[in-house]
Amino acid sequence: MSGTSPHISVLLAEVIAALTPRDGGVYADGTFGAGGYSRAILGHARCAVWGIDRDPDAVTTGRNLETAEAGRFHMIEGRFGDLDELLRQRDVNQVDGIALDIGVSSMQIDQAERGFSFAKDGPLDMRMAQSGPTAADVVNATDESDLADIIYRYGEERLSRRIAKAIVAARKDKPFERTSELAAVIRKVVPKHADGIDPATRTFQALRIIVNDEMGELERGLAAAERMLAPGGVLAVVTFHSLEDRVVKSFLKTRSGEAARPSRHLPQAAQGPEATFTLLSRRAIRPGSEEVARNPRSRSAKLRAAARTEAPCWGRDGGR
């Protein structure tokens, strides 16, 4: 754990204000991490919290909290995309609030051996769950055009083709094993950004997203939240880049009936199912300047929150 800084929870007060934990309530923290949200929820009311994380290191932290908060806090190792199955298996059929704080923790990014960082040399790994294919497997086995597509789509990197070409040329000599090897190849073909952002940033983001199926998890997690929340229960989601925020924004806009309707003159039945969420605010909530100064990693964070209505779930086909 050398060189690891503690994770500072982002938008913590805002997430708690959205969830408004109440006595007797049951809450799910789908991205337990260092447990900042779980502890704050437990501190706000005489309620119960179920923590979920796919990272065995975070689960170890959660087990300690389980001991300290016996009977009130429960830790589950798993993915929030399976949130409803994980909870139902434990006889929890409904919750009063769900928090998702998408992305990596400071512990993950700062530990060189987890392989998330282009700034620190480590094995090219990036697996949150510490199992399954690594980033090295993706980089060494994916064909050039698919690699370019991944980097373009999930890194929003304009120079994706150039990078994919350089990766494929380099791996012919020697397969990639270390984060520093990949970062060096990218830095050779991508000019330094004027804003000082490392040229490897976008490609590393893309690989992290694909290795952990982060977009798929987010979509499954949002749908699971719709199924698990009690009427009035709040879903609070914090994201760190535009790709994720777009998915959350579009889900909540559609499910709250705020998305463009086919026609205002059509009856409700023809326009689609009843809204399953009510937005708590139309705009995303951003950290204030004081939080960004205290924790620069919060600067790109956005919180979107919505309360569940009594309407039935739309389901996978959009409820039509």
Ligand SMILES: C[S@@+](CC[C@H](N)C(=O)[O-])C[C@H]1O[C@@H](n2cnc3c(N)ncnc32)[C@H](O)[C@@H]1O
């Ligand atoms: C940004 S940290 C959460 C920090 C936490 N809110 C706190 O205050 O300490 C994100 C955590 O979510 C976990 N995670 C990311 N995607 C996940 C998924 N699909 N299922 C479960 N855990 C996930 C990561 O392993 C990481 O520990």
